[in-house]
Amino acid sequence: MAIRNIIENGDEILRKKSREVEEINERILELLDDMVETLHKSNGVGLSAVQVGVLKRVVVIDIYDGKGPIKLINPKITKTKGEVELEEGCLSFPNQYAKVKRAEEVTVEALNEKGKKIKITAKELLAQTLQHELDHLEGVLFVDRMIPGTMEYVDPDNNQPVKE
Numbered sequence: 295m296a297i298r299n300i301i302e303n304g305d306e307i308l309r310k311k312s313r314e315v316e317e318i319n320e321r322i323l324e325l326l327d328d329m330v331e332t333l334h335k336s337n338g339v340g341l342s343a344v345q346v347g348v349l350k351r352v353v354v355i356d357i358y359d360g361k362g363p364i365k366l367i368n369p370k371i372t373k374t375k376g377e378v379e380l381e382e383g384c385l386s387f388p389n390q391y392a393k394v395k396r397a398e399e400v401t402v403e404a405l406n407e408k409g410k411k412i413k414i415t416a417k418e419l420l421a422q423t424l425q426h427e428l429d430h431l432e433g434v435l436f437v438d439r440m441i442p443g444t445m446e447y448v449d450p451d452n453n454q455p456v457k458e
């Protein structure tokens with residue numbers, strides 16, 4: 295396993311659409327393991343392959359609920375319900391947070407690392423993270439969904455919002 299570099303805002307790869315995974319081979323399994331390690335090292339809740347420079351429809355999520363990381367291949371949102379306004383950040387936008395509108399509940403279908411079809415219905419943080427990471431696969435970033443005027447920059451040294 296290895297920590298991969300997280301690509302930050304400004305790199306045009308973040309705007310590209312990721313491709314379907316056709317075969318779950320050693321390279322994909324290694325990518326998934328590296329992504330989980332990179333996610334944990336960054337204290338994030340979700341990471342998409344494009345954020346480590348790989349344009350494949352691969353996502354890892356860990357909301358630290360004791361159930362361990364979720365690894366998703368070719369995920370799709372198949373159902374949404376309701377709407378909520380939430381505070382959101384992104385590992386590609388260090389120290390930046392904004393309010394976004396998200397569905398309150400989502401159902402996602404995907405393959406797991408064994409190639410088995412899985413279906414997740416989620417609310418709260420897991421629903422938010424699924425929507426955020428699946429957006430990355432389309433080249434969509436949370437700032438695209440930002441409620442205007444809600445962006446905050448947090449000083450990483452004292453964790454306080456910085457006034458511009």
Ligand SMILES: [Zn+2]
Binds near residue numbers: 383385386426
């Ligand atoms: Zn992100």
